[in-house]
Structures are given as structure tokens and as C-alpha cells.
Amino acid sequence: VPCVLYGGDQPVHFSAAELAFSKLVYTPNAHTVVIALGDVYFNAVLQDIQFHPVTENILHIDFYQLFEDKEIAMDIPVILNGIPLGVRAGGVLRRNRRKLRIKALPTNLPDNIQIDIAGLKIGNKVYVSELLNDAYNFLHSDNTVVCQVKQSRVTVDIEDDEEEEGAEGAEGAEEAPAEGNAPAEA
Secondary structure, eight states: OEEEEESSSSOEEEEOOGGGGHHHHSSSSOOEEEEEETTEEEEEEEEEEEEOTTTOOEEEEEEEEOOTTSOEEEEEEEEEESOOHHHHTTOEEEESOSEEEEEEOGGGOOSOEEEEOTTOOTTOEEEGGGGOOSSOEESSOTTOEEEEEEOOSSOOOHHHHHHHHHHHHHHHHHHSOOSTTOOOOO
């Protein structure tokens, strides 16, 4: 597979066997790599990849060289932790973004972005502004929705149902006349 390494003084062209890229390409995770060309080593990140339209073989790969003092923009996968309260009540979890684009120094690049969604109720959303971090900057607007719990056709409000059942039982007891006190018909 022909490859190009950009970002340095001049582009570096090289090639490698397609099998060498299997763990780098066919994963949802973001990885940095070390490219060894003889005695020279380059820290890099996968920037672009081209596939054959029919066979889906890799045709070409672009890498971007990393420098310790230069920020890089990269798509980082989002991992959602927990089962939202809204889903337990019959709502539907919508993942609007599976990856978020961030800009950071190579040493501050996270492997993934973890979000705790256990407390989300129906109608709640997680915005990029809630995920701000000092180590990296998001390249999305603050009002970008990462995930949300939407109402489905069959939604149950767990807390209200218990209260309504208790209220209906009390009302039913008040309305029904006692058997011994039934008014006599003449």
C-alpha cells in the first residue's frame, strides 16, 4: 500500500503490506503510530485512507507527523456509560455524535471521551459545552448535541404511576357505598 507522511519539512513516501494496517484501520479507536523507515522513526497519526470501490482493498494512506509542541486535530470516539433513566421509562437513546473532533497536543490526546448518561431523563441532552476539558479543545460549537433521550410511543413515567395508583385506590374506596349502608329502594 503506498503511503505518504505529511507535516514535516518535506513529504515522505513509503509503502507497506496491507496486512500491517489491519489493527490500525479496522477499529473505531483513534491511535498514534510510530513509523520506522530504516533507522529513522516518525510519530504520526492516520489522517486519510482510500479504499477500492469494489474490492474494498486499501489503495492509499496519508499520515500526519506529530510534534510535541504542535497541536493536532483528531476525531476521538465517544463512549457512553450507564443506562439512562429515560430509557428505563421507555424512551429511546439517540447518539447524535459517535466521534468528536478535538484539537490538542499529542501528549494530551485522549483514547476516548467517556460520558456518564445514567442520570438522563426523557428530553435531556448532553451538549459539547458539558464536556469541556483543559487538556484539549472541541472543534464543535458548544450547543452541539452528543446524545439525547427522546420520548417513544410507549413511555411510562415511573414515579407518577406509583402515585396515581395510590390515589385511584383511595378514590375508589370513597365512591363505593358500603354493602350494609346501601339505600333501600321503595
